Amino acid sequence: MRRRWLLLCVALLGWTLVLGQRGAEPERRDAEVQEEPDGEVSTGSGSKPEGACPEQCSCAADGVVDCAGVDLTEFPQDLPESTRQLSLQNNQITEVTVEDLSGLLQLETLNLQNNRLTTQLEDEGFEVLEQLGYLYLANNKLTAAPKHLPPALVSADFAANQLTKIFPYTFGQKPALSVYLHNNKLTDAGLPEGMFNGSDNLEVLIMSSNFLRLVPRGLPSALYRLHMKNNKLEKIPAGAFENLSQLRELYLQNNFLSSDGMDNTTFHLTSLEYLDLSNNNLTDVPSGLPRSLVILHLEKNSINRIPADALTPIRNLQYLLLHNNRLRARTIDRDAFRGLKRLHTLHMYNNLLERVPRGLPRRAKTLMILHNMISEISRDDLINLHTLTELNLSYNRLTSAKLHREAFRKLRLLETMDLSGNKLQALPMGLPKSLQVLKVKDNQIEAVPEGALAGMAKLREFYLSNNQLKINSFYQGAWQELSSLTTLDLSSNLLSHVPADLPESLEFIHLQHNRISSIPPTAFLTTPNIKGIFLR
Numbered sequence: 001m002r003r004r005w006l007l008l009c010v011a012l013l014g015w016t017l018v019l020g021q022r023g024a025e026p027e028r029r030d031a032e033v034q035e036e037p038d039g040e041v042s043t044g045s046g047s048k049p050e051g052a053c054p055e056q057c058s059c060a061a062d063g064v065v066d067c068a069g070v071d072l073t074e075f076p077q078d079l080p081e082s083t084r085q086l087s088l089q090n091n092q093i094t095e096v097t098v099e100d101l102s103g104l105l106q107l108e109t110l111n112l113q114n115n116r117l118t119t120q121l122e123d124e125g126f127e128v129l130e131q132l133g134y135l136y137l138a139n140n141k142l143t144a145a146p147k148h149l150p151p152a153l154v155s156a157d158f159a160a161n162q163l164t165k166i167f168p169y170t171f172g173q174k175p176a177l178s179v180y181l182h183n184n185k186l187t188d189a190g191l192p193e194g195m196f197n198g199s200d201n202l203e204v205l206i207m208s209s210n211f212l213r214l215v216p217r218g219l220p221s222a223l224y225r226l227h228m229k230n231n232k233l234e235k236i237p238a239g240a241f242e243n244l245s246q247l248r249e250l251y252l253q254n255n256f257l258s259s260d261g262m263d264n265t266t267f268h269l270t271s272l273e274y275l276d277l278s279n280n281n282l283t284d285v286p287s288g289l290p291r292s293l294v295i296l297h298l299e300k301n302s303i304n305r306i307p308a309d310a311l312t313p314i315r316n317l318q319y320l321l322l323h324n325n326r327l328r329a330r331t332i333d334r335d336a337f338r339g340l341k342r343l344h345t346l347h348m349y350n351n352l353l354e355r356v357p358r359g360l361p362r363r364a365k366t367l368m369i370l371h372n373m374i375s376e377i378s379r380d381d382l383i384n385l386h387t388l389t390e391l392n393l394s395y396n397r398l399t400s401a402k403l404h405r406e407a408f409r410k411l412r413l414l415e416t417m418d419l420s421g422n423k424l425q426a427l428p429m430g431l432p433k434s435l436q437v438l439k440v441k442d443n444q445i446e447a448v449p450e451g452a453l454a455g456m457a458k459l460r461e462f463y464l465s466n467n468q469l470k471i472n473s474f475y476q477g478a479w480q481e482l483s484s485l486t487t488l489d490l491s492s493n494l495l496s497h498v499p500a501d502l503p504e505s506l507e508f509i510h511l512q513h514n515r516i517s518s519i520p521p522t523a524f525l526t527t528p529n530i531k532g533i534f535l536r
């Protein structure tokens with residue numbers, strides 16, 4: 001994705017430069033009479049001068065030839081034989097022939113990205129380039145890959161073409177290759193048997209955004225990173241990943257994988273650290289996930305339960321993303337997270353949680369359980385979360401009556417809490433004194449009971465917008481407790497005056513959409529640091 005954007009930007013930049021040049025020097029056009037070799041270039045030698053540099057290009061002594069973004073429609077002729085790096089990206093070249101390449105025996109890097117290559121590249125053309133290490137052909141309109149690429153190849157980029165076919169020696173027999181094939185039209189039938197035969201050191205393979213239903217067989221055991229997102233994978237055949245003991249990153253999101261399409265041996269990948277299975281058709285957490293995993297994406301599936309033993313073997317897990325599934329608290333086993341001592345970030349928003357699940361990971365720092373159906377938090381629901389720093393409970397169904405006043409007592413490190421979008425009638429009691437950011441907007445809060453803000457000297461940002469607050473909703477001296485407060489949002493309430501005794505630290509106050517009709521000159525006397533007052 002980022003790569004494509006970059007390409008687009010480069011393309012646009014190239015285009016602007018061309019336009020710019022034309023605009024600034026319209027007379028240059030006259031000098032650009034092509035076709036006939038003109039006197040200036042051929043001074044000295046014959047019709048095909050040694051070491052000449054094509055007019056639109058710049059050629060450096062070390063074999064670097066730059067013809068990028070100069071509006072070429074044909075592969076340039078008369079390139080120096082010493083050319084090692086040839087930049088032809090961002091032109092409109094439609095064809096590369098054997099003759100074009102035959103004189104470039106020193107070529108190490110060929111960049112033809114973002115041109116208009118359509119036909120299949122002629123096979124022998126690349127074969128003669130024995131030094132070729134880097135071949136960039138992304139963003140063209142190629143429908144088939146070259147049949148032979150030279151064995152020295154280190155990186156082959158064919159992204160964003162229309163490839164339907166790969167041949168055995170396109171990527172086979174290349175001892176040190178990485179391959180980029182994303183955004184093409186590859187199907188299983190277009191891949192040869194033994195596609196990477198003899199390319200045993202292939203470390204990076206990017207095949208995202210194609211039409212593959214199967215994981216290719218015979219992937220080299222050196223593979224470190226495999227991208228297959230946005231394909232049509234429905235299942236992972238037994239043993240498909242069996243030799244990939246070096247694989248660290250596996251991207252399988254946006255496919256049609258179901259839980260039936262894998263078994264407890266599928267992910268026996270002893271080095272795997274990053275696995276993305278999001279946006280598939282899973283109903284269960286896959287079993288047999290490796291202990292080495294650090295980040296596990298399971299969001300946007302239909303997972304409806306977590307049994308006791310599904311996650312617990314993943315001892316290194318740090319990030320677990322389970323949002324947008326169909327989890328209920330009662331279908332999450334109370335031992336589901338047992339022993340996951342490194343798990344610090346857990347996302348379970350947009351599920352069907354009717355309460356806070358039991359047995360949450362004891363070392364969690366970030367817990368995102370917003371957009372569920374949680375209507376109650378009892379005294380001990382959060383009792384084990386001693387290390388939690390961020391708790392997002394927004395857009396649930398909490399009422400003040402069902403939120404136990406001691407529920408937060410163990411959250412001594414909590415810095416950020418979001419209770420917005422619930423049905424609270426009063427600001428909860430017993431909020432952690434460690435809080436720095438507190439959001440309770442979009443509730444029905446009418447009262448801030450005596451002592452509710454006591455000791456909250458670390459609170460910097462306090463959002464109370466869209467509630468039912470009046471001037472007398474706050475207890476006497478409430479604001480003076482908040483000696484670090486810099487931002488206070490009281491917009492969309494029922495206030496008739498600017499609150500008195502605001503803390504001295506205050507910098508921004510939002511009071512728009514209230515019932516304030518006048519502001520006495522003394523209103524902001526206690527807040528010398530005020531930078532913004534929003535009153536509309």
Ligand SMILES: *[C@@H]1O[C@H](CO)[C@@H](O)[C@H](O)[C@H]1NC(C)=O
Nearest residue numbers: 168172192193194195197198
């Ligand atoms: C793989 O390469 C070996 C030689 O290195 C050859 O014998 C074998 O037939 C090849 N297999 C495929 C499927 O191409």
Ligand SMILES: *[C@@H]1O[C@H](CO)[C@@H](O)[C@H](O)[C@H]1NC(C)=O
Nearest residue numbers: 217218219239240241242243
């Ligand atoms: C894994 O390696 C073994 C031994 O080299 C081989 O027989 C098997 O076909 C390989 N599996 C896959 C899926 O490539």
Ligand SMILES: *[C@@H]1O[C@H](CO)[C@@H](O)[C@H](O)[C@H]1NC(C)=O
Nearest residue numbers: 263264265266287288289309
């Ligand atoms: C994997 O599943 C099979 C049954 O499908 C079972 O017999 C086997 O014990 C399981 N292996 C592990 C390691 O859980």
Ligand SMILES: *[C@@H]1O[C@H](CO)[C@@H](O)[C@H](O)[C@H]1NC(C)=O
Nearest residue numbers: 234256257258281282283302
């Ligand atoms: C996803 O799974 C459901 C059943 O769990 C099935 O009805 C549906 O067809 C599957 N969708 C795809 C795209 O495989």
Ligand SMILES: *[C@@H]1O[C@H](CO)[C@@H](O)[C@H](O)[C@H]1NC(C)=O
Nearest residue numbers: 370392394416417418437439
């Ligand atoms: C809670 O999550 C929502 C949705 O991601 C986000 O907009 C909000 O800022 C979060 N709350 C806090 C306090 O970070």
